[in-house]
Amino acid sequence: MEILIFAETDDKGNLKKDAFEIASYAFEISSEKGGSVNALCFNASNAESLSYYGVNKIINSKNEELKNFDPSNYSKCICEVFNNEKCNLILLSSSSNSKYIGGMLSVLTDASYVTNVISKPSDDEKMRVVRNTFTNKAFETVEIIKNKIILAISKNSFGLKENPVKSEFVEINFNISESRNKVKSIDRATNKVTIADADIVVSGGRGLKGPENWHLIENLAEVLGGATACSKPVSDLGWRPHSEHVGQTGKPVSSNLYIAIGISGAIQHLAGVNSSKVKVVINTDPEAPFFKAADYGIVGDAFEVVPKLIDKLKEFKAANE
Amino acid sequence: MKILVCISHVPDTTSKINFTENNSKFDKAGVQFVINPNDEFGLTRAIWFKEKNNATIDVINVGLQDTEPTLRKALAIGADKAVRINHDPKDGFSVAKFISNYINENSYDLIIAGRESIDYNGGMVPGMISALTNINFIDKCIALNISGNSVEASREIEGGKENISSNLPLIIGGQKGLVEESDLRIPNMRGIMMARKKELVVVETSEDPSVTHSKSFEKPQPKGEVTLVSPDEIEKLIDLLHNEAKAL
Ligand SMILES: Cc1cc2nc3c(=O)[nH]c(=O)nc-3n(C[C@H](O)[C@H](O)[C@H](O)COP(=O)(O)OP(=O)(O)OC[C@H]3O[C@@H](n4cnc5c(N)ncnc54)[C@H](O)[C@@H]3O)c2cc1C
Ligand SMILES: Nc1ncnc2c1ncn2[C@@H]1O[C@H](COP(=O)(O)O)[C@@H](O)[C@H]1O
Numbered sequence: 001m002e003i004l005i006f007a008e009t010d011d012k013g014n015l016k017k018d019a020f021e022i023a024s025y026a027f028e029i030s031s032e033k034g035g036s037v038n039a040l041c042f043n044a045s046n047a048e049s050l051s052y053y054g055v056n057k058i059i060n061s062k063n064e065e066l067k068n069f070d071p072s073n074y075s076k077c078i079c080e081v082f083n084n085e086k087c088n089l090i091l092l093s094s095s096s097n098s099k100y101i102g103g104m105l106s107v108l109t110d111a112s113y114v115t116n117v118i119s120k121p122s123d124d125e126k127m128r129v130v131r132n133t134f135t136n137k138a139f140e141t142v143e144i145i146k147n148k149i150i151l152a153i154s155k156n157s158f159g160l161k162e163n164p165v166k167s168e169f170v171e172i173n174f175n176i177s178e179s180r181n182k183v184k185s186i187d188r189a190t191n192k193v194t195i196a197d198a199d200i201v202v203s204g205g206r207g208l209k210g211p212e213n214w215h216l217i218e219n220l221a222e223v224l225g226g227a228t229a230c231s232k233p234v235s236d237l238g239w240r241p242h243s244e245h246v247g248q249t250g251k252p253v254s255s256n257l258y259i260a261i262g263i264s265g266a267i268q269h270l271a272g273v274n275s276s277k278v279k280v281v282i283n284t285d286p287e288a289p290f291f292k293a294a295d296y297g298i299v300g301d302a303f304e305v306v307p308k309l310i311d312k313l314k315e316f317k318a319a320n321e
Numbered sequence: 322m323k324i325l326v327c328i329s330h331v332p333d334t335t336s337k338i339n340f341t342e343n344n345s346k347f348d349k350a351g352v353q354f355v356i357n358p359n360d361e362f363g364l365t366r367a368i369w370f371k372e373k374n375n376a377t378i379d380v381i382n383v384g385l386q387d388t389e390p391t392l393r394k395a396l397a398i399g400a401d402k403a404v405r406i407n408h409d410p411k412d413g414f415s416v417a418k419f420i421s422n423y424i425n426e427n428s429y430d431l432i433i434a435g436r437e438s439i440d441y442n443g444g445m446v447p448g449m450i451s452a453l454t455n456i457n458f459i460d461k462c463i464a465l466n467i468s469g470n471s472v473e474a475s476r477e478i479e480g481g482k483e484n485i486s487s488n489l490p491l492i493i494g495g496q497k498g499l500v501e502e503s504d505l506r507i508p509n510m511r512g513i514m515m516a517r518k519k520e521l522v523v524v525e526t527s528e529d530p531s532v533t534h535s536k537s538f539e540k541p542q543p544k545g546e547v548t549l550v551s552p553d554e555i556e557k558l559i560d561l562l563h564n565e566a567k568a569l
Contacts, residue, residue: 071448071458096479100460103448106414112532113414115444128536133441134347137338139541140441143534180457181487184473188481196479200568224569236502243477248334248439249358249497257568268334274541278568280558281547291547296561300552312555316563 001035004087005055006078008095011188013045016197017160018093020053022153024161026091027054029120040081042066042074047169054163057085057170065176068183069097075105077174082109092152095196102152111148118157121149135248136274155196155254156277193227195246200226200257201276203246204234205269207262207283207302211239216306217261223313229253231263247272261302265290282306322376322467322489324367325427327420327434327446328395329357330388334439340538347440347538349387356391359435363495365504366465367433368399374467376431377401381423383416385409389521396516397508403521411531413441417449418530424454432492436461447494457491463498 003026007019019041026037036056041047047060059081066073078101082090090105092098094116106113118139119130126143132154133140195201202221204214214228221228228244235245246253248271258276262283263269270293273279281294282305291297298305332338332352339348356364370376380395382388383406392403406419424432434447451458457472463482464475472487477498508516550558563569 071460075452096461096477099444100448103413103417103445103450104452104458106445106532107417107449107452113445113449114533116442133538134332134338135439135442137540138340139539141536141538143536145532145534181459181485184484184486186478186481186483188478192480194480242498243481257562257566271334278562278566280562291549293544294547295544295566296558297547297549298552298555298558299549305552305555308552308555309558312559316559316569 001029001033001089002085002087003030003035003037003089003091004078004082004085005037005039005091006093006098007039007041007044007050008093008098009041009044013043015041015044015046015049016093016095018095018098018155019050020160021155021158022091022093023050023053023055024163025120025153025158027161027163029089030054032120038081038085038087040078042077048167051167052162052164053160054165055167056165057168059170059172061172061174063174063176066174070179070181071101071104072180073174073176075101075108076177078105079108080174081172088148090150092150094152094155099152102150106150109148109150110146111150112144112146113150113152114142114144115152116154117151118154121151132275135271136252137271154275156256157254157275193221193225195227195229195244195251195253198227198255200224200259201229201246201253201255202226202259202261203229203231203263204261205231205263206233207264208234213303214240216302219310220259220306220313223310223317224257226255226257231269260290260294261306263290264288265293322370322374322431323429324370324376324378324431324433325424325429326360326364326367326378326380326395326400327432328360328364328380328382328391329435329438329440330354330382330384330391331357331438331440334358338540344537344539345535354388354391356394357435357438357440359437359439359496360433361505362497362499363433363435363493364395364398364400365506366495366499368506369500370431370467371399379404379429381406381420383408383410383419392521393516394508396519396521397512398506399512400519402519404524405521406524406526408526411529411535412533413443413445414449414533415529415531417446417453419526420446421450421453423524424450424456430489431467432456432490433495434492436494436496447492451492454492457487458493459485459487459491460494462493462495465493465495465499
């Protein structure tokens with residue numbers, strides 16, 4: 001199986017953790033089924049680090065015109081490399097940008113496309129993979145019909161595995177067409193960890209009573225180096241921006257640690273956090289449904305527990321530095 | 322302006338998810354179906370264009386007869402005409418292929434789909450349609466304004482938003498932000514009466530364009546009991562998270 005991974009960079013040109021995760025996944029498939037792993041990245045400043053994760057051929061295109069994400073140009077470039085390298089499998093991450101191009105790319109390459117993938121492909125006569133579905137309330141086994149395949153791998157479902165190899169480095173140039181959609185401006189809170197990238201997410205619900213109390217959530221997130229999130233009513237009430245609302249109708253969270261404070265744990269909220277590894281709940285009501293979904297819980301008042309937790313975590317961090 | 326809104330017919334968010342036929346099919350028994358929330362935001366934005374810019378709105382679904390009440394609801398909210406492609410789709414590509422065929426035959430200025438359906442969570446249909454019809458595409462669209470042929474839109478990106486200009490024809494993967502929840506409309510009596518008279522076209526097909534097949538479903542293992550820590554023993558929680566859960 002000849003594999004191409006699309007190794008995404010952040011806005012500073014550094015490869016994202018997702019890129020190493022899909023490289024780790026690709027390496028395991030190639031060592032089981034043969035074939036090599038190719039990676040395509042655009043203007044990556046640290047492309048060589050893909051060698052640690054088993055990528056045999058690292059193709060980096062240094063092109064100003066590819067600095068900003070552009071779905072039609074990006075998918076054309078990926079398709080071109082896919083064809084030139086005679087690959088049969090493309091791996092994408094589950095980031096917004098990768099998912100943006102996945103559907104387009106599958107048409108361009110005439111491939112079967114599966115998203116939210118959480119398993120390696122099986123060895124059945126027709127390849128099968130397992131994916132998350134029904135907003136994390138079930139797993140689905142999908143059979144792949146075409147011999148060209150695109151899989152978008154669910155974040156944190158596989159983890160990082162170092163497999164140092166000697167890689168070949170290639171620079172490549174593309175003919176870039178004029179963007180069909182023009183980016184006018186970007187509004188982004190700088191220096192803030194995003195929910196999509198965070199390993200730890202600290203989330204607050206209506207139990208926090210009002211936006212003036214959000215320093216509790218923010219300070220806890222800061223000590224942990226995590227992102228802040230909230231339940232839907234909190235964003236509906238305008239206490240927090242809509243982009244922070246997690247759940248079935250909001251953002252999915254697949255962090256390592258999810259801390260829910262003053263959130264009751266309604267089914268629509270839990271659907272968005274089910275794929276987080278470890279869940280902690282802090283709630284005054286021992287009957288709150290979140291306690292059934294959580295791994296660890298404190299029955300207590302957020303206004304007393306959270307400040308103490310922040311202090312103790314600072315001590316813990318200082319001792320473990 | 323001619324608008325097509327893609328409507329996915331999905332279980333209500335409170336539904337219990339169960340499977341039948343040897344875990345190969347979603348169990349519809351007792352499940353309440355609704356317009357996919359992301360599509361409902363898009364439909365409401367379309368109605369805004371209808372009221373302000375005299376747009377006409379067609380809604381389309383690829384599904385069997387049981388999806389018709391959902392299409393009727395879209396008509397009751399304000400769409401002008403409904404189209405149902407009579408086919409039980411095996412995958413997102415089938416949906417995209419049928420809708421693209423319909424677009425190629427009927428030509429629209431604006432196609433509104435959702436960023437993702439809340440049942441199968443494919444997140445693929447609008448992107449596929451854009452490539453199949455060669456129409457501009459904006460995913461995760463959270464604001465959309467149109468004057469003449471020019472489009473000003475925003476899309477959600479990680480940690481913020483990107484403001485984009487584009488041109489019609491255009492397809493979007495829409496979500497909340499296109500309109501707010503308080504803008505959503507509940508069909509009134511008059512709307513429901515009018516919807517009965519509106520056209521619901523059924524298009525027959527014998528093709529199966531699918532490129533993936535769903536084989537079986539499984540529900541996650543029930544979780545073990547929560548470990549409770551007393552609020553006076555915060556250190557213990559930190560210790561458990563560090564040593565047991567390896568999450569710190
Ligand atoms: C179609 C639909 C879609 C939805 N989608 C989503 C979604 O995507 N995401 C989402 O989150 N919700 C969603 N909801 C809403 C969901 O049903 C719940 O209403 C919502 O999650 C409740 O938010 P909450 O837990 O913050 O508030 P509440 O349910 O009001 O819970 C507040 C909690 O705080 C606790 N509390 C109070 N005081 C304190 C204190 N001092 N310290 C600690 N705890 C305290 C209370 O015991 C309670 O458990 C959706 C609903 C519908 C109908
Ligand atoms: N069966 C269907 N009929 C019509 N539109 C659909 C159907 N399935 C999905 N869509 C549209 O495609 C969007 C994304 O769906 P998906 O790719 O399945 O996550 C939905 O929000 C709908 O707008």
